[in-house]
Amino acid sequence: MNRKIQSLQAGRALAALAVVMAHSATSISNVIAPIAIGRQYIYQSGILGVDFFFLLSGYIIAHVHAVDLGKRDRIWNYISKRLKRIFLPYLPIGVAFALIYTIAPSLPGASGNWNWMSSLFLAPDAASPALHPAWTLEHEMVFYLFFATLILSVRLGIFLGIVWLSIISLCSLLGSTPSWLGRAGNIVNIEFFMGIGAFALLNRCNNGYLVQFVIVIMVLLGGTFLLHHETGVVPLDMHGVVRLIEEKRIFISLIICALMMQIICLERAGYISFFYRWLIFLGDASYAIYLTHVPAQAVAVRVLAKYSILSEWLNFAIMVSASVIAGVYFHLIFERHIMKWRFQLSPVRWFR
Numbered sequence: 571m572n573r574k575i576q577s578l579q580a581g582r583a584l585a586a587l588a589v590v591m592a593h594s595a596t597s598i599s600n601v602i603a604p605i606a607i608g609r610q611y612i613y614q615s616g617i618l619g620v621d622f623f624f625l626l627s628g629y630i631i632a633h634v635h636a637v638d639l640g641k642r643d644r645i646w647n648y649i650s651k652r653l654k655r656i657f658l659p660y661l662p663i664g665v666a667f668a669l670i671y672t673i674a675p676s677l678p679g680a681s682g683n684w685n686w687m688s689s690l691f692l693a694p695d696a697a698s699p700a701l702h703p704a705w706t707l708e709h710e711m712v713f714y715l716f717f718a719t720l721i722l723s724v725r726l727g728i729f730l731g732i733v734w735l736s737i738i739s740l741c742s743l744l745g746s747t748p749s750w751l752g753r754a755g756n757i758v759n760i761e762f763f764m765g766i767g768a769f770a771l772l773n774r775c776n777n778g779y780l781v782q783f784v785i786v787i788m789v790l791l792g793g794t795f796l797l798h799h800e801t802g803v804v805p806l807d808m809h810g811v812v813r814l815i816e817e818k819r820i821f822i823s824l825i826i827c828a829l830m831m832q833i834i835c836l837e838r839a840g841y842i843s844f845f846y847r848w849l850i851f852l853g854d855a856s857y858a859i860y861l862t863h864v865p866a867q868a869v870a871v872r873v874l875a876k877y878s879i880l881s882e883w884l885n886f887a888i889m890v891s892a893s894v895i896a897g898v899y900f901h902l903i904f905e906r907h908i909m910k911w912r913f914q915l916s917p918v919r920w921f922r
Contacts, residue, residue, distance in 0.1 A: 575633070577837045578626060580845045581830065583852035585619035585626075586859045587894070592616035593703075593863060594889035597871040602885060620706055621761055621823045623860075625830060627710060628765020631717055636769070640724045647914070648721055652714045654913045656692070656707060659905045663861050664689050667700035678868075694753035703864055708753045713762040735763065760820055764827045772834060781835065785828045792824035852894070858905045859897025866896035 595613035599605045605613070634651075638644040668689040671677060682698070689699040694708040716734065720727030738757055741747040747755035775781055795818070836842045852859070870892040874885050 575834060575837065576845050576850060577833045577842060578629070578830070579853035580849045581622060581833070581853070582626060582856040583849050585622040586852065586856035586897075587890070588616035588619035588622075589703075589860065590616075590863045590890055590893045591886075592619070594867060594886055594893065597867045597889060598874075598882065598885050601871045602875050603882070605882065618819070618822060618826065621758065621819055622826055622830070623706065624709065624758060624761035625765040625768070625823060625827050627713065628762040628767075629769045629830070630765075631714070632766045632769035633773075635717065635721065636773070638721050639727075640721070642722055645718060645721050648718060650914045654909070654911075656710060656714075658908045658911070658913075659857060659900075660692075660701075660704065660707065660861060661690075662904070663865070663900075664699055664701045664704055667865070671700050701861070701864065703860060705753070709756065709759060709762075712754045712759065716762075731763065735760065757820060761823050761827075764823060768827055768831050772831060778835075781831070785831055785835075788824045788828035788831075792821045792828070795821040796825075852898075854906075855898050855901035858901035859894060862896040862900045863893035866893045 592614050595605055595610060595616075599610070635644075635648055638648055668684075668686060671684070682702070684700045684702075685695075685697045687693045688695060688697045688708065689701070689704075692699060692704065692707045692711045694712045698705045699708070716727070716730065719730050734754070737751070738755060738759055741751070741755045742757045753759075771781060771784060833842065867889055870889050874880060874888060880888075
């Protein structure tokens with residue numbers, strides 16, 4: 571059940587690279603020279619890597635913890651694993667950013683909407699952590715909390731899941747989310763449920779034709795929406811980012827989820843049995859790359875700004891390379907070692 575799925579690990583690497591490329595384009599536009607809108611649209615499509623991570627998170631959590639559903643005695647093991655995976659690699663960088671922004675509030679980004687509560691605990695409120703990309707981790711924390719209810723009680727978890735999906739849908743229809751909901755009311759949370767649904771279909775359905783039928787329907791639904799509506803992007807915002815409209819990203823995520831399911835089916839059937847080792851390695855390092863690419867780009871873009879004679883493509887290549895190298899280095903010297911630490915919460919330890 572817990573065997574690593576090689577295709578998803580390779581997908582994790584590609585998604586991390588896509589996000590890095592999108593943020594590289596933003597940094598270059600803000601600091602060095604504006605990038606043409608057309609190319610910005612291409613670069614910023616890499617933000618969809620975040621959507622893949624959300625889909626993947628739902629699938630992997632179900633893949634790893636399906637055997638724990640309804641078993642209350644497994645809740646502390648689940649919480650320990652999730653907190654360890656998220657916080658141990660994150661805290662050194664997240665706290666460092668918060669300290670730097672506190673000491674030097676004149677730095678770019680220091681005046682943004684962040685606070686210490688979000689930065690330390692990834693609390694899903696309206697503010698972001700000081701390390702801005704960690705806003706996605708706030709969504710992860712909400713999803714982990716929801717999945718914990720499934721472990722405590724499957725019926726309770728299903729009920730709360732229906733309520734949560736209903737609230738998200740209502741907020742989307744009304745076009746606004748109450749501030750007290752924070753990240754929990756964002757429509758992208760549906761992607762976690764898509765991931766769980768993908769796992770349930772692939773692992774509970776013995777009819778391969780039904781699985782293929784569902785995959786085709788998902789592609790047709792997402793594709794039909796994209797063909798008959800606007801592209802789903804809006805002009806550059808104040809930060810130089812071409813933003814994808816979140817409601818439309820859900821339909822794109824349908825296609826991504828369908829492709830993810832198809833690739834898993836092909837791997838299981840033995841049609842895909844080989845992946846480049848470097849791609850799997852980058853998949854292992856993808857979380858480290860995601861955490862470190864912003865500080866790496868902050869340094870690289872200011873160095874490159876002094877040599878503006880370099881072409882846009884060369885700047886772009888250097889930015890992406892710097893981000894990947896920083897992430898791989900962090901993974902090798904810190905993340906993979908700290909993840910070997912035995913961390914287990916226990917109610918006996920806390921309340922005796």
